[in-house]
Amino acid sequence: MSLTGHVVLITGAAGTLGRATAEAVRAAGGAVVATDLNPGEGVDLAHDVTAEADWARVIAEIDTSHGRLDGLVNNAGIVHLGSIEDTSLADWRRVMAVNADGVFLGCKAAWPLLQRSAAPAIVNLSSVSGLVGGANLAAYNASKGAVRLLTKSVALHGARLAPPIRCNSVHPAFVEGAMVDDLAAAARDPARAREKMAAAIPLGRLARPEEIAASVVHLLSPAASFITGSEMVIDGGLVAG
Numbered sequence: 001m002s003l004t005g006h007v008v009l010i011t012g013a014a015g016t017l018g019r020a021t022a023e024a025v026r027a028a029g030g031a032v033v034a035t036d037l038n039p040g041e042g043v044d045l046a047h048d049v050t051a052e053a054d055w056a057r058v059i060a061e062i063d064t065s066h067g068r069l070d071g072l073v074n075n076a077g078i079v080h081l082g083s084i085e086d087t088s089l090a091d092w093r094r095v096m097a098v099n100a101d102g103v104f105l106g107c108k109a110a111w112p113l114l115q116r117s118a119a120p121a122i123v124n125l126s127s128v129s130g131l132v133g134g135a136n137l138a139a140y141n142a143s144k145g146a147v148r149l150l151t152k153s154v155a156l157h158g159a160r161l162a163p164p165i166r167c168n169s170v171h172p173a174f175v176e177g178a179m180v181d182d183l184a185a186a187a188r189d190p191a192r193a194r195e196k197m198a199a200a201i202p203l204g205r206l207a208r209p210e211e212i213a214a215s216v217v218h219l220l221s222p223a224a225s226f227i228t229g230s231e232m233v234i235d236g237g238l239v240a241g
């Protein structure tokens, strides 16, 4: 699982999984370029993943500072609770812009620089919500389903190259952190909501961020050289039943 010598761009890196992934990439010997909406602790570059011009600037800065890019983790994402009846078109567009457009723009913008790497790999953060539906997740389900199949198209295109650009999606269930805190806070009884989330998972608990980050590092690394177009489900058994 070594990433020695690899340069990895991680979006949404101020958040729970972005931070954990940055730590895991560094622990595996890689160099991290961490981006998020606002500059701050642990964030190297300000970067709105919905803005094509931001992608062009970030990729150009990486080319100048590192001269290479070996890994891209399209991690930035937002969740919106709402059924088809109570999700507005503006809510839908906001979620699709970050979760789906952001991943599309990232794969596209990073492609030329990834093509210069000896072992390039993309990991896209989908979710169990990209595999199974939830009545109150209309926009989130659609956006994460889009990430799942975009990943396969990118993987098939990348497979034609030598060396190939590998591309895989990761599908976590609830992870301890800000996103789950927000989901629980939106419920009538936040403590009960948290208990229900854990109870829905056969392993009986939420994921720890480092458990997702470890799989992301594996998929980025040459140890996963024959894995492309796949969906790594990291859900404590949630969608197995």
Ligand SMILES: NC(=O)c1ccc[n+]([C@@H]2O[C@H](COP(=O)([O-])OP(=O)(O)OC[C@H]3O[C@@H](n4cnc5c(N)ncnc54)[C@H](O)[C@@H]3O)[C@@H](O)[C@H]2O)c1
Binding pocket: 011, 012, 013, 014, 015, 016, 017, 018, 035, 036, 037, 047, 048, 049, 050, 074, 075, 076, 077, 078, 079, 098, 125, 126, 127, 128, 171, 172, 173, 174, 175, 176, 177, 178, 179, 180
């Ligand atoms: N936390 C979970 O339970 C969980 C489960 C399954 C999938 N995921 C997915 O994992 C990814 C990371 O989630 P997390 O738990 O770390 O969430 P988080 O809310 O802790 O972090 C998300 C980060 O994305 C950033 N972001 C939001 N909009 C952005 C934009 N337009 N441009 C750039 N950055 C932007 C935020 O500033 C934040 O730092 C997301 O794609 C999420 O959908 C999370």
